[in-house]
Amino acid sequence: MDNSVWMLLVYCLIVCCGIMALVWLWAYKIRNAGVVDIFWSYNFPVIAVVLFFLAPGYHDRKVLICAMVIIAGVRLGTHLAKRVITHLHEEEGRYLQLRKEWAPNAERKFFFFFQFQAMSNVLLAIPFFISCMNTKNALSPLEYMGFILWFISVTGEAIADRQLAFFKKNAANKGKVCNTGLWSYSRHPNYFFEWLMWVSYSIFALASPYGYLALISPAIILYLLLKVTGIPATEEQAIRSKGEAYKRYQESTSVFVPWFKKQ
Template identity: 45%
Template sequence: MNAWPLLWIFLGAVALMLLAWAWQLRTRNAGVVDVVWSFGMAASAMTYAVLLDGALLPRLLVAVLGGAWGLRLAWHLGTRVFGDAHEDGRYAYLRKHWDDAQGKFLLFFLAQALMIVLLSIPFWIVAHNPRGDWSLWTTLGVLIWAMSVAGESLADRQLAAWKRDPAHKGETCRDGLWRYSRHPNYFFEWLHWFAYVCLAVGLPWGWVLGSLCGPALMLAFLYRVTGIPYTEAQSLRSRGEDYARYQRTTSAFFPRPPKR
């Protein structure tokens, strides 16, 4: 296994995050970190496909699937960050309450560079796969990718359409997929990583199991670090009891029918 591309990705991600931090220093909009993280993930998938020596098919798939997923997410987040003069409430709250906010934002941005490397490991593993024929595992991986990206895109569109109605200001979206999960976009984001577990089949099983670090790390961060905790804290601050009722009736992550 060639580990050098991991170092190049880390150095590139650090450079991107330093530029993003400088941009937010000028604009006071730290939401750019999410856009740059998504772009960095797409770039890592395409870089591994070029630099590593696996068979053509898995390298092509990791470039196309990982690249398309990351670029779609970057575009979706970018339209919100660059199209709205207001900073995301999560980051505005941190900016207001952190001592030495800019120093802590710098550390936060650099931590996202490290996360690009860690979460890109499944891409790196797949790009080493020597198996060049289309198999049942390949089909399963592509189907998981298509279903999860379609689900995430649908959740994003449903929420955006709901927010466009001024009558919904201060209320919580319960339409479509948001009726069954408080974070359906996060759920499908997590599900997407299992595609690369399937695409890693052809390597020794130790490496296939290693590709599970993608869904494992994503679940941990969504549940405990930068996903659900920060998002829900901001939702409670902005929507109060309406969101608290939503929490009591609706699954946090895995979609299921709401409670009465």
């Protein structure tokens, strides 16, 4: 690969790590590590802006892929910000659990956790780097296919997020499990469409040299969602807070793919 790729990687890593260091200071002050989720999402648009202005690729391709990243990242980050900022004084259960497990060195471990999030931003952005380095002055069918799948996935994720927010807004649903709309088919339709979005980025990047490397991103996202910080942590917290109601919900729904409903 061109040396300019490595320079762009370094620039983006410095910026993302710097942002997360500042976010950690804020989180330390307010004792709410949940703010990391907001800026993990916002870091992708930051990377897209850096690539748009500094990467040597074909202008129209950069416009399209960077617009996709910015729209998706700002939408998700703002959605999370609305959720987190409304209860800054109350840390989300997942992070409360980590705080307990990491005591008495929780704040130091959270600093490294935030930095790891910044590094994951750059690693997952591989499809963006690959696409923005491509100087071929025409878009390919793969790139149009990637855009169409991106549109479907971002729309699906937005619908799932809106349905959950609407459910939680109703005071009568306090303590209940959201099982309406897409949530009646899948326990995590938002995660499913988030993963599908990363598949769309990798499809887009396949039209460029070294595009096969972009497949790393959806593979990592899928592993994280299914095995690490996504579904396992979310469901453990749901069981702690909702108990048997959530266990019954688990028995009637798909864990991930929202295309069928258990009878």
